[in-house]
Amino acid sequence: MITFVHFEVKTENYQDMNILDGRTLAVDIRRELAEAVVEIKENGGKIPHLAAVLVGEDPASQVYVRNKVRSCEKIGFKSTLIRKTADVTEDQLMAIVAELNEDDDIDGFIVQLPLPDHIDEKRVTLAIRPEKDVDGFHPVNFGRMAQGLPAYIPATPNGILEMIKRYHIDTAGKEVVVVGRSNIVGMPMGILLAQKAYPGNATVTICHSRTADLSEHTRRADIIVAAIGRPEFITADMVKEGVVVIDVGINRVDDPSAERGYRLVGDVDYNDVAAKASWITPVPGGVGQLTVVSLLMNTLKASRKEIYS
């Protein structure tokens, strides 16, 4: 039996029971984090401090990092945004990482991806001290996560776990199909859902671009995690009745009728798939919201030295 200490879902808060409502959950989690900050202040502790490095002008990255910084402000965390133009050299970026590693006031930091082509993302990721790697991208954190040891879990998979927990979605013995094998979503998600834990104990299949017959797998799935990066790729004919759909994709598609000239769609053909699903995450307002608050949860853990003492 799992007991939820302060994570009890108040189902009356969630209007449409078919929708895994990331926005409402994010509000709840931010409230909990704000309460934690108040408590830290009362006890004269150190305010959690997140730093983010943003390179270049990628429009989506700018939105995501802005959401992270704003969320810090909302809950009373300190945040530092370091912006560099796309022509920053790899060595300059490495110097910034080295500085952040040494800065005692900063509990954790991230380097927003993707980076420009001339910068080696792996080299940068490896340079971040695992103790401050609140993105959980460093192989030390990935390895610890894979072995079920205390680790920073990447924000998107961690957010999905949080969503599954708070909606009391059953994963034990379920057929989970993860579509996508990235280091930051697909692979960690597969490992976590197969672990002997809750949420976990699922039978996991990881599908990717070389999967012979994707539909054969997705049609069997009780839970689908779609992290492909292709708009509306998962269609209604590919899923069974009652499936739980977690849509990680955030794709901008041209839409002259929209104010900004584009709209956001997931990797799932939402309307048709929703009609068959027992639960589904919307885009926007689903997984992306949890990605942001997960990073804040990791930052609180960093400031409390919960993972690395």
Ligand code: L34
């Ligand atoms: N280093 N790079 C690093 N860490 C990360 O955790 C990320 N990720 C992914 C891209 N690169 C990264 C993010 O921050 C994806 N991601 C992210 C963050 C926030 C949102 C989506 C993805 C988000 O706020 N989504 C909103 C809509 C945003 C919009 O309007 O465009 C939502 O409701 O889904």
